[in-house]
Amino acid sequence: MTEDLSGKKIAVLVESQYIPEEIQVYKERFGSYGAEVHLMSDLWGMKTQRFVSEVEVPDKVPEILEVGIDFKEVNLDEYAAVIMAANYTSVRLRYFQPPVDGSGNPLPVSPDMVRLAPAVRFFSRAMRNPGIIKGALCHGLWLLTPMPELLSGRRVICHEVVLADIANAGAIYTPDPSHVVVDGDLVTGRSYHEAALMVDTIRDLITKNIPPDKAKTPVTASTPEKGKKHILVVISGKGYWGEELIGPLEVFGENGYTFDIVTPDGKRPVALPPSFDPDYVDPALGRPVTSYEVARKVRDLDSLSEGRSDLSRCLDNPVHLNDIMPERPYICHPAYSHVLESYYESRKKAWQNLERYDALLLVGGSGPVIDMVNNQRIHDVILGFYYRNKPIAAECYAIGCLAFAREITNRECIIRGRTVTGHCLEYDYKTQWGWLDYGSGMPMYPQEYLLRDAVGPEGTFIGNFGQSTSTVVDYPFITGRSTSDGYPVGHALVDVLENNLKRLGW
DSSP states (O other): OOOOOOOOEEEOOOOOBBBBBHHHIIIIIIITTTTTEEEEEOOOOOOOEEEEEEOOOOTOOOOEEEEEBBBSSSGGGGSSSEESSSSHHHHTTOOOOBOOTTTTTOOOOOOOGGGGOOHHHHHHHHTOOOTTTEEEEETTTGGGGTTTTTTTTTTTTOOOOGGGHHHHOOOEEEOOOEEEEETTTTTEEESSGGGHHHHHHHHHHHTTTTOOOTEEEEEEESSSOHHHHEEEOOOSSSOHHHHHHHHHHHHHHTOOOOOOOOOOSSSOBBBBGGGTTTTEEETTTEEEEEHHHHHHHHHHHHHOOOOOOOHHTTTTSSGGGGGSSSOOOOTTTTTTTHHHHHHHHHHHHHHHHHOOOSSSEESSTHHHHHHHHHHHHHHHHHHHHHHHHHOOOEGGGGGGGHHHHHOOOTTOOOOTTTTEEOOOOOSOSSSSSOOOOOOOSSSOOOHHHHHHHHHOTEEEOOOOOTTTOOOOEETTEEEOOGGGHHHHHHHHHHHHHHOOOOOOOO
């Protein structure tokens, strides 16, 4: 194997009830890559300590591991990675010396004292250093539960036995077929059987030299050209209207813009079948709304065939929304103040990662009502662009996202006092709302009423009933009413970015 970790040091925290096979993998596999593996523990003032392996396996003779490195005496900055060994080693390492008074009498013990356990403090320092890759298998994350702010919002996997503890600390349990999950600079695995895969994953993170605070930045669909604009495009995972996506994307292409695709579930978005059916009659209009040419383009965009266009392939690997924006904790969380601080800090970093984009586009259709309009992560993405005074374009039912994008503190609507368009009541469906199966029920709300209330008495809702299109610009907001506004919204966004357009359609 290539020695691509030559000169790197890997710290592995151990204690009694370790699993010999796991430790052997670390020694051999990291060693084969040229790294030094340092087994360490709390030596309690001794030069060495001897630890006993797992003792619950029938007919298996326990092994002895002699450790001569005390983690309290090492320079953490010298290590490329720190790993918490599997099994019950983390439980034993959470032990702390109970306090006593001057006469040696025991004093009351409090839960916060667990935070002072030497191993907890050591690993927490590593967690706060994004330049160090952290690894934990099986029960390993138990070591961090005394400091829930370090786990809050992190995507992890662990053994089912500790799942409740990890979830209570605010972590996001993320099953994966490989049983290994990467969240920036944190690598977790379900059990010691994943030791080899975790070693290889940690090696990849170290050798790629990806700054961990940038590890969640979306990968671009195309390389931005110098001087050209870069757009973040958010699409529902429950169905988008074809023209409302193909229109802006074609306009972006004509102007040399690049874009990244984000979906709430991280899966390839799917076009609503009515949007590529030129014979589909819109119930509210009583006529077809998709031309044969647009239907052909949308079918290609939605296709997975070998001969499909490059534009279609851009949808194949969207970024998962969870990877670019943290989740706000519930107020009933047992460590609410800690996890809320962690959320705000993570959101700040997420907004910094979004600075590479010049504008935001929220693609419409009926799907957004299900997974976008009331999605707090979407709201925070919108706020990130809003606070930086960057254009925010929204189409159709995705416009509802703007009504709910607000801080939990003052809860003020960002489009209050503004002018927007959207589905007027005359165009709202009564039935057959355009789901993936051509229709399954009534709309969840009349958008006109929602937006009228959101903009307030000093704002204006313009439905443009009877007009074939309705696209409104009230900077930084660009809103497009419905199916035929895909191309107009794309052109309006370009006009905003290139010509400093501030007002259109009112």
